[in-house]
Amino acid sequence: MIEELRKSINSTLYERVSSPLFGALFLSWLVWNWKIVYLTIFVNEKNINGSKIDYISNNYLDVHFLVTYPLISTLILLTIVPFFTNGAYFLHLKFHKWRVDKKHEVEKNQLLTLEQSIQLRSEIAVKEQDFKNMISGKDNEIESLKFQLQEVKNSSPTTTSSSNMQGKVVFKTNESEKIEEIAGKILSSEELNSYLDIISQHIQSGWKIGDQVPPNVLGYYISNNLIESTGGGIFEFTDFGKQVYKEILESRF
Structure with missing residues (x-):
């Protein structure tokens, strides 16, 4: 019984102390x-006339100081002060955003140093050379595939319908x-x-493929006859590219 009463008192006191109103x-x-x-705490009764209670009752029991003024101060603390606090925080956020924007503006207009310009040009030159080498290699691969395809066509007999069907099967197999x-190369x-999904999204939406796709990736898809340009930086899948894309989607799912 006593333990429960003690817990109840402690809970009530904690609620009062933690409450903004009572605080x-x-x-x-x-x-x-x-x-x-x-x-009450620091003054000795020897230094005053009479007891502390009598002295306080005679000199400090003013209803305004005991009730009115504390209530008014509490009302101000709970209503008006938060407005000033929120206003100060809002101004802090505004100035912080202004400072960040100015910093970005200065960094955006800042010129590159000579060393940075030379390094950037070197990187661009290397990328361009890699792209040219890749395109050249893919052109050679295309020519080789065309030659193999021509050999398949030439080796297919044309005298009987069964031979024609056999040639078609060989071609389809190849x-x-x-x-x-x-498809395996792309997946690996x-x-x-x-970047395949980005290219597909741009093609389906009719968007221009620009800097979103690196030149070497775009060159690979072009050189392998997966996509072709329709003008103005817009591309579309070739018939062969559609079959490869279908194969990739089936492999994913």
Whole structure:
């Protein structure tokens, strides 16, 4: 019974102390009646006429100081002060945003140093050379595939319908193998695979493919006859590219 009563009292006291209303009221009362607290704790009765209670009753029991002024102060602390606090925080955010914007503006207009310009040009030159080498290699690969295709066509007999069907099967088999080969290369390459969906989205939406796709990736898809330009930086899938893209989607799911 006593333990439950103690817990109940502690809970009530904690609720009162942690409450903003009672905290503000207690602080306001101490400010307006600090003399009562000081006299009660620190002043000896020998230094005053009579007891402390009588002295406080005769000199400090003013209803305005005990009730009115603390209530007004509490009202101010709970209503008006938060407006000033929020206003100060809002101004802080505005000035912080202004400072960040100015910093970005200065950094944007800042010129590159000579060393940075030379390094940037060197990197661009290396990228261009890599792109040219890749395009050249893919052109050679295309020519080789065309030659192989021509050999398949020439080696196919044309006298009987069964031979024609056999030639078509061989051609389709080679084409299927080529589709699987290209799809496998794209899936195995993190760079080629990551930009495939971006290219597909731009093609389906009719958007211009610009800096969103690196030149080497775009060159790979063009050189392998997966996509072709329709003008103005807009591309579309070739028939072969559609089959490769379908193969990749089936492999993903």
